[in-house]
Amino acid sequence: MxxxxxxxxxxxxxxxxxxxxxxxxxxxxxxxxxxxxxxxxxxxxxxxxxxxxxxxxxxxxxxxxxxxxxxxxxxxxxxxxxxxxxxxxxxxxxxxxxxxxxxTLTAEEAVPLARANLDAYINQLYRCVKSRRDGLADAALLDEQESLPWLLETVFALHGRLRPYNKYLRWELENFPLPDPWSVVLMPDQVRLAPLCLFPAVESLARRRGHADVLDGWGSDIELIRAFAGAAGP
Known part of the structure; x- marks a missing residue:
């Protein structure tokens, strides 16, 4: 047996x-x-x-x-x-x-979850780009890596989904794909290198989902993130 x-x-x-x-x-x-x-x-x-x-x-x-x-x-x-x-x-x-x-997340659960994690993602990227601006490369790298969980939580919540455990991230994306380009850029071998350069795509998605106020609440600070994200992009 x-x-x-x-x-x-x-x-x-x-x-x-x-x-x-x-x-x-x-x-x-x-x-x-x-x-x-x-x-x-x-x-x-x-x-x-x-x-x-x-x-x-x-x-x-x-x-x-x-x-x-x-x-x-x-x-x-x-x-x-x-x-x-x-x-x-x-x-x-x-x-x-x-x-x-x-x-399964309900719409009522997904919205506040997306907003809270989007704000946390922006906060961590802001720390990252300030360190880059000030020439603190090691601190910037650590801050960018710390933004990764918030990035994943945000993107999955914006799609009404729970963030997978890291062990099952590839399994989730292969079996339950997100709309393009997310199933590609969130693969473990891709996303671990890209929390900052993915910001423009996350910002665009968040605005389409009705969360512009979270982004605009950061005022001019968001411009610093955009500038470094553009420089870090492919």
Missing amino acids: SLIDQVLARAAADPGVRGVILTGSRARGTQTARSDFDVTVVVAEQARPWRHSTRTGTLDEVVCTVEALADTSVHWRRYSFRGAKVLLDRLSGGIAELVDRQA
Whole structure:
């Protein structure tokens, strides 16, 4: 009996279990010989909403309540459900619906997320270009690299999507492409070199999405970013 079969057999024998979800690389088909099985077991109730029940080299099992699975307030956890496979659903599709809800931004969620991350991206680039202006090349490089997470969060949110974990960035773009040119320029081997020179494209996208006020709120400081971004461009 395989490891997953053992988990499912144990879950099937427990009337308190409502669902079993496979996440991680095994669900996405990107596993290696060293990959473990990431499993979420959903139960009707427990003392804590989330808890680890097993963590070994082959199985990482988390137990959560149905109510906890329905809670989308923990942003960092949500992408883990992208591409997940529901192996057991005793809620007649209810577990699958909750998994999809975790992995999908609503328009109401995407707008403030895009705005907050756009502002943070601009802030970090402003630090970068001030360091460049002042001849502090090392500091500028570090600041530009620190802008990368904000860039990714911004662009994905502007498209109504959750930012993938770095490990799955290529998988996300290959399986769920963004409109041109983003699926190309956000590939790991490209975007890691381009947070600053991508600013004009991000600015254009943000303005089209109705976030001009975030950009214009930076006043003349935005001109410094544009100038250095143009010089850094291809």
